[in-house]
Amino acid sequence: MSKVGIGIGLLGMGVVGGGTASALSQKRDHLADLVGCPVELRGVLVRDVGKRRAIRLAEGMITTCADDILLSPDVDVVVELMGGQEPAFEYVMRAISLGKHVVTANKEVMARSGPEILDAARKAGVRVLFEAAVAGGTPIIAPVMRDLAANEVISIHGIINGTTNYILTRMEQDGADFGDTLEEAQRLGYAEADPTNDIEGIDAAYKLAILATLGFRSRIREEDVYREGITRLTARDFQYARELGYTVKLLGIATADVDGVQVRVHPAFVSADTMIAKVDGVLNAVEIQTDLAGKLLFHGAGAGSMPTSSAVIADIVEIARSLRGGGAPPPMPRISGDVRVKPMSELHTKYYVRLTAADHPGVLAQIANVFAQCSISIVSALQKWRDDDNKLAEIVFMLHPSSERAMQRAVRQLAALEVVDEVSNMVRVEEW
Amino acid sequence: MSKVGIGIGLLGMGVVGGGTASALSQKRDHLADLVGCPVELRGVLVRDVGKRRAIRLAEGMITTCADDILLSPDVDVVVELMGGQEPAFEYVMRAISLGKHVVTANKEVMARSGPEILDAARKAGVRVLFEAAVAGGTPIIAPVMRDLAANEVISIHGIINGTTNYILTRMEQDGADFGDTLEEAQRLGYAEADPTNDIEGIDAAYKLAILATLGFRSRIREEDVYREGITRLTARDFQYARELGYTVKLLGIATADVDGVQVRVHPAFVSADTMIAKVDGVLNAVEIQTDLAGKLLFHGAGAGSMPTSSAVIADIVEIARSLRGGGAPPPMPRISGDVRVKPMSELHTKYYVRLTAADHPGVLAQIANVFAQCSISIVSALQKWRDDDNKLAEIVFMLHPSSERAMQRAVRQLAALEVVDEVSNMVRVEEW
Numbered sequence: 001m002s003k004v005g006i007g008i009g010l011l012g013m014g015v016v017g018g019g020t021a022s023a024l025s026q027k028r029d030h031l032a033d034l035v036g037c038p039v040e041l042r043g044v045l046v047r048d049v050g051k052r053r054a055i056r057l058a059e060g061m062i063t064t065c066a067d068d069i070l071l072s073p074d075v076d077v078v079v080e081l082m083g084g085q086e087p088a089f090e091y092v093m094r095a096i097s098l099g100k101h102v103v104t105a106n107k108e109v110m111a112r113s114g115p116e117i118l119d120a121a122r123k124a125g126v127r128v129l130f131e132a133a134v135a136g137g138t139p140i141i142a143p144v145m146r147d148l149a150a151n152e153v154i155s156i157h158g159i160i161n162g163t164t165n166y167i168l169t170r171m172e173q174d175g176a177d178f179g180d181t182l183e184e185a186q187r188l189g190y191a192e193a194d195p196t197n198d199i200e201g202i203d204a205a206y207k208l209a210i211l212a213t214l215g216f217r218s219r220i221r222e223e224d225v226y227r228e229g230i231t232r233l234t235a236r237d238f239q240y241a242r243e244l245g246y247t248v249k250l251l252g253i254a255t256a257d258v259d260g261v262q263v264r265v266h267p268a269f270v271s272a273d274t275m276i277a278k279v280d281g282v283l284n285a286v287e288i289q290t291d292l293a294g295k296l297l298f299h300g301a302g303a304g305s306m307p308t309s310s311a312v313i314a315d316i317v318e319i320a321r322s323l324r325g326g327g328a329p330p331p332m333p334r335i336s337g338d339v340r341v342k343p344m345s346e347l348h349t350k351y352y353v354r355l356t357a358a359d360h361p362g363v364l365a366q367i368a369n370v371f372a373q374c375s376i377s378i379v380s381a382l383q384k385w386r387d388d389d390n391k392l393a394e395i396v397f398m399l400h401p402s403s404e405r406a407m408q409r410a411v412r413q414l415a416a417l418e419v420v421d422e423v424s425n426m427v428r429v430e431e432w
Numbered sequence: 433m434s435k436v437g438i439g440i441g442l443l444g445m446g447v448v449g450g451g452t453a454s455a456l457s458q459k460r461d462h463l464a465d466l467v468g469c470p471v472e473l474r475g476v477l478v479r480d481v482g483k484r485r486a487i488r489l490a491e492g493m494i495t496t497c498a499d500d501i502l503l504s505p506d507v508d509v510v511v512e513l514m515g516g517q518e519p520a521f522e523y524v525m526r527a528i529s530l531g532k533h534v535v536t537a538n539k540e541v542m543a544r545s546g547p548e549i550l551d552a553a554r555k556a557g558v559r560v561l562f563e564a565a566v567a568g569g570t571p572i573i574a575p576v577m578r579d580l581a582a583n584e585v586i587s588i589h590g591i592i593n594g595t596t597n598y599i600l601t602r603m604e605q606d607g608a609d610f611g612d613t614l615e616e617a618q619r620l621g622y623a624e625a626d627p628t629n630d631i632e633g634i635d636a637a638y639k640l641a642i643l644a645t646l647g648f649r650s651r652i653r654e655e656d657v658y659r660e661g662i663t664r665l666t667a668r669d670f671q672y673a674r675e676l677g678y679t680v681k682l683l684g685i686a687t688a689d690v691d692g693v694q695v696r697v698h699p700a701f702v703s704a705d706t707m708i709a710k711v712d713g714v715l716n717a718v719e720i721q722t723d724l725a726g727k728l729l730f731h732g733a734g735a736g737s738m739p740t741s742s743a744v745i746a747d748i749v750e751i752a753r754s755l756r757g758g759g760a761p762p763p764m765p766r767i768s769g770d771v772r773v774k775p776m777s778e779l780h781t782k783y784y785v786r787l788t789a790a791d792h793p794g795v796l797a798q799i800a801n802v803f804a805q806c807s808i809s810i811v812s813a814l815q816k817w818r819d820d821d822n823k824l825a826e827i828v829f830m831l832h833p834s835s836e837r838a839m840q841r842a843v844r845q846l847a848a849l850e851v852v853d854e855v856s857n858m859v860r861v862e863e864w
Contacts, residue, residue, distance in 0.1 A: 147571035327759020
């Protein structure tokens with residue numbers, strides 16, 4: 001440290017960067033008291049120096065050249081808030097190699113390259129903290145890494161994408177269909193113009209890969225995560241879910257047993273009685289089950305400028321406090337496990353199936369026969385909606401636990417039945 | 433450190449001590465990997481050396497003399513799990529003065545003497561961590577102190593006593609009265625033979641004082657906490673609550689505004705729709721509202737050997753990791769604020785009132801008149817149960833927000849009315 005105090009270099013001045021810079025400035029006295037010395041912003045990487053910004057930055061602090069920050073002897077902690085894989089990943093690795101500590105909110109980089117980053121940090125004797133990368137302002141990375149340090153993680157169930165949870169909440173409350181609700185969410189700014197990352201579960205898969213990697217201390221890649229989006233859900237799925245005592249949520253699920261781990265993001269029926277069913281709108285929640293602590297739930301804001309900067313500054317303070325002490329920082333965790341990632345076909349759970357079939361005697365028998373041949377037991381079969389013109393009926397099945405392999409076979413065979421017009425949806429029913 | 437590794441001295445070998453010793457032993461390799469060196473139990477203070485224990489401890493490790501642990505050069509971290517004010521407080525202060533770091537699960541000591549302890553630790557350059565003192569295995573102290581470090585806390589609402597939450601959950605689910613449910617809880621081991629500390633809200637007041645002190649960074653004493661237990665609640669209160677869309681929980685509530693802070697433990701109506709209403713049985717939950725992060729909820733086990741030892745070991749690991757680095761440990765927070773604690777009479781909230789009155793025309797008018805004179809508006813007045821023999825009726829009132837002062841005056845005036853047989857209960861209705 002060439003100056004008194006801890007120097008912060010900010011890469012990126014978007015919504016979260018602005019919130020972080022502004023909170024660092026507004027809370028400077030409080031942060032100085034917490035750390036024991038000032039925590040000062042000393043450089044900000046932007047794309048456009050001339051852009052008007054809500055926060056006023058001192059002359060000479062803004063640059064369009066990353067090296068001005070990465071190479072600065074006045075910068076102790078590099079805070080990466082650019083998002084996206086490159087050049088963020090390159091800057092993070094370069095910062096580490098230059099002996100800088102790093103705070104990042106970048107889920108993509110941490111999901112794809114987290115273990116390399118942690119490994120490089122461990123070797124360089126610096127820290128990389130990334131609380132804001134999952135669930136925004138809701139503490140979840142630190143709880144897993146620190147508060148649950150003594151625990152083996154058994155399972156993680158999370159609502160970790162606010163956009164889809166907003167859409168699903170509206171669909172449930174308004175009885176609206178997916179397309180209309182997505183449009184509304186886009187109008188309101190809750191969904192992006194290209195919503196693919198959210199509605200196809202890609203964003204949730206990044207976050208689940210990060211949580212599972214930390215929880216199981218084994219590298220879980222984003223491509224290990226089985227992924228299904230929310231686009232096939234309809235107003236009627238919600239109606240039937242409610243009638244059956246459930247609601248529908250996009251869950252990120254990671255489970256471990258003696259055979260390996262399973263990691264998946266898909267819509268799921270969850271019992272309306274559970275706490276996770278109560279997570280509404282853009283909020284996030286993560287439930288973690290461990291050997292010692294049992295079941296824990298963390299619930300709060302999953303995004304937004306202020307909540308995310310709360311997480312970013314917590315990480316900055318954590319690093320600054322250990323820097324102040326002058327010793328070697330605590331080592332970053334080793335992601336050294338090598339668990340088997342089980343294929344989706346080995347999943348064992350309950351299912352909901354909605355299909356349209358010919359409305360005449362004997363049809364249910366044919367369908368039930370397919371389930372029987374696949375060794376799947378039926379909990380209930382309810383004929384719901386009826387199309388008299390086309391002599392079609394919609395039937396909803398709730399099924400006892402079976403393997404995904406059997407279920408996929410059953411769905412294929414059902415679709416091939418002459419009496420079945422369409423297998424409209426198949427949703428997993430999760431209890432844990 | 434005279435030996436390689438971090439040495440742990442355990443004061444107390446009850447349920448949590450046993451769980452901690454056993455987890456330290458079973459997870460030794462994992463903990464050594466996390467910390468970077470072994471974490472070893474090096475001494476255990478017990479009351480009776482001869483007692484048979486589930487966990488086998490090495491010869492010479494057990495002592496009945498605290499100084500054997502406090503003065504040992506092999507002990508780096510003293511873990512106090514004795515409970516109660518003395519001699520636990522004395523040992524903690526002595527450990528600090530001897531340069532030992534301290535982990536404690538002692539809510540009584542931290543509630544009564546937390547600020548002195550943190551101050552002494554700050555001056556001695558050691559750390560005192562106490563995650564297990566509130567909400568057992570659910571991380572809440574570290575989230576407030578670390579993850580929310582940048583935040584101003586606006587309010588805390590917690591279910592922080594498992595025994596009373598178990599009793600209230602059973603009363604709600606079984607329609608049972610308080611006395612019977614307490615007896616059942618005692619039979620099952622969820623309530624102690626002398627349940628006063630739990631059912632009168634004393635335990636919850638300790639925990640709330642700790643959370644409020646950290647959250648508001650000002651000393652909030654246990655005696656600052658207004659306290660009402662759960663003994664006046666009846667099956668009918670639960671029945672009416674349900675009819676009105678609420679459930680009843682014993683809440684610890686701390687709120688801050690420009691006039692000061694309010695800290696209170698009492699039964700409260702909470703909307704059946706909320707997440708906190710879903711916290712069942714012995715579980716705990718704390719909801720914290722802050723300026724940056726918004727509303728966060730932490731939910732999980734509030735007691736028990738394994739969950740509590742999970743929190744204790746997390747603190748041990750945290751200290752051990754910073755010890756390994758060799759520098760000065762991060763300073764303990766300064767509890768330097770000096771907020772005004774507002775008297776209960778300044779509370780402003782909604783109320784539920786249940787009373788028994790003469791069952792004849794004009795009675796409701798007299799009662800409504802009392803509320804009107806106290807400037808309290810009535811949301812609803814429902815005549816529920818009726819005692820034809822004595823010509824009495826039970827009436828339930830839901831009231832618009834008013835001051836506690838006005839409400840207490842109204843209750844006194846109602847009780848003095850000739851037509852009122854009894855004001856049976858008055859419960860605050862909390863929305864936040």
